[in-house]
């Protein structure tokens with residue numbers, strides 16, 4: 059590569075969340091001296107764990123590890139594997155139980171035999187065929203998203219018109235809601251709910267989320283739900299260790315208060331100022347802190363910077379009006395005894411399904427009859443509880459994000475949510491009275507999420523993933539108005555969820571290295587070649603028996619079918635004698651000529 063510019067040697071990463079940890083290891087591998095500054099006294103951000111006084115372990119945020127190949131890709135690019143780094147992924151089996159108020163329970167699993175029975179129970183004998191058709195479509199959403207969205211950056215709107223993107227883009231069905239599309243394949247309201255609620259993983263209502271996101275349930279069914287032994291954060295801790303070995307320095311309890319600018323044009327990020335007043339300089343600044351918060355609070359504003367301030371303030375204000383994901387009241391409970399009726403993952407759906415989403419996303423409040431998610435990490439990994447006869451239980455109750463000007467009484471909502479959760483569980487799974495068994499309780503509410511991690515509006519999953527908030531509409535990974543400043547994390551491209559943020563770290567790192575004309579020390583994302591080659595390598599190829607021989611006609615099924623139909627047509631015409639004998643009474647045009 060012929061270089062025309064001076065290479066950056068140092069980088070500051072603001073925030074040690076999934077995005078910050080992953081990008082710092084990647085940039086260190088590319089030869090940069092990276093310093094990560096984290097406001098909290100722990101790393102991982104939303105994907106962190108904490109221990110209670112009595113020794114229970116809780117995952118603060120993520121508990122469902124989906125898209126395992128994206129995790130493997132990060133480790134592969136850093137020349138290692140999950141296994142070599144001591145990360146053990148445990149498969150959660152079944153995936154989860156979905157409990158309804160009428161006493162019915164739907165068990166979702168990767169076991170096709172069990173799924174067939176479950177589907178036919180509610181949808182009749184032809185229901186399974188419709189399920190398979192849905193699964194095939196969701197498989198398409200998944201594969202196409204991996205190739206065209208999660209391994210690609212979007213830097214301008216013209217990319218949406220690129221012919222190579224248009225056809226796969228349309229096939230992602232981005233303009234139809236997941237509820238509407240799923241309703242084609244599942245005809246009972248029960249299974250429509252079963253196969254749509256997962257949009258809540260992205261903090262969205264199934265009535266608004268693009269049907270593209272059926273890929274989430276697809277990956278659960280085709281690749282399983284996993285949990286890293288020792289807690290979700292162990293996977294980030296492993297990437298952090300790799301980074302440290304490559305020279306990354308972590309400074310905890312170090313809140314950044316602003317991005318410094320300078321350079322000949324005043325439009326270059328030159329470092330950061332800490333809350334203590336200390337200034338640190340670097341050639342690059344990568345922001346992992348929530349993007350909307352950062353533009354509003356860390357970037358220079360119009361009253362501070364005559365060069366870029368106005369542009370940034372205008373953009374920051376626009377961002378604050380963009381749709382955001384929901385928030386949650388999350389309870390972290392230490393239970394004095396096991397609740398064996400609960401599996402690792404349990405979903406309790408509201409009777410008034412649509413109304414429960416409207417309350418969260420339209421009125422930004424707690425539904426009177428909330429749907430909620432119960433996670434029991436000690437079921438899959440007993441090390442989450444101090445003793446084998448106890449359970450660590452997390453209840454995630456989705457609630458609207460914070461809105462400006464409203465004064466919500468969260469203590470009343472906590473009381474309401476706690477009562478609803480405990481009563482609903484007890485009624486539906488028919489277990490003992492739960493409240494007296496709780497020996498410790500920690501609670502994260504929207505203001506806590508906002509304060510602890512600087513999340514704009516306390517939205518736990520960042521900006522929403524509605525159509526006008528994704529692809530080239532999502533805030534860009536290269537910062538607006540400032541050179542040498544970049545973003546990584548849930549609210550920039552490609553989006554939220556730990557594996558997606560890891561994919562984003564690769565995208566931003568590659569963009570930085572390309573901008574600076576530096577070598578990318580792993581296989582390039584472009585056109586998804588790297589992963590394809592990795593899969594080739596990992597395929598159990600032993601010899602002739604394993605050579606893939608793709609029949610030529612498979613490549614163009616339509617052409618093949620067209621030829622078959624044409625041939626059949628000719629045969630029919632030939633055998634009916636149509637070519638030689640004109641049926642009586644029929645005049646052949648042109649005969650008179």
Ligand SMILES: Cc1cc2nc3c(=O)[nH]c(=O)nc-3n(C[C@H](O)[C@H](O)[C@H](O)COP(=O)(O)OP(=O)(O)OC[C@H]3O[C@@H](n4cnc5c(N)ncnc54)[C@H](O)[C@@H]3O)c2cc1C
Pocket residue numbers: 072073074075076077078095096097098101102103104105118119120121122123124312313314315346347348386388454510511512518519546547548549553554555556557559
């Ligand atoms: C309750 C909940 C459940 C979830 N469940 C799942 C799940 O099951 N599966 C899944 O894959 N994902 C899940 N997610 C989403 C996932 O956790 C996030 O998408 C991902 O962790 C976001 O990572 P990030 O790097 O973008 O941001 P963050 O984790 O927010 O990291 C940003 C870091 O920046 C720090 N920071 C902020 N401001 C400053 C500052 N001024 N100075 C210094 N540091 C600063 C913050 O403290 C934080 O550590 C869940 C999230 C939540 C909250």
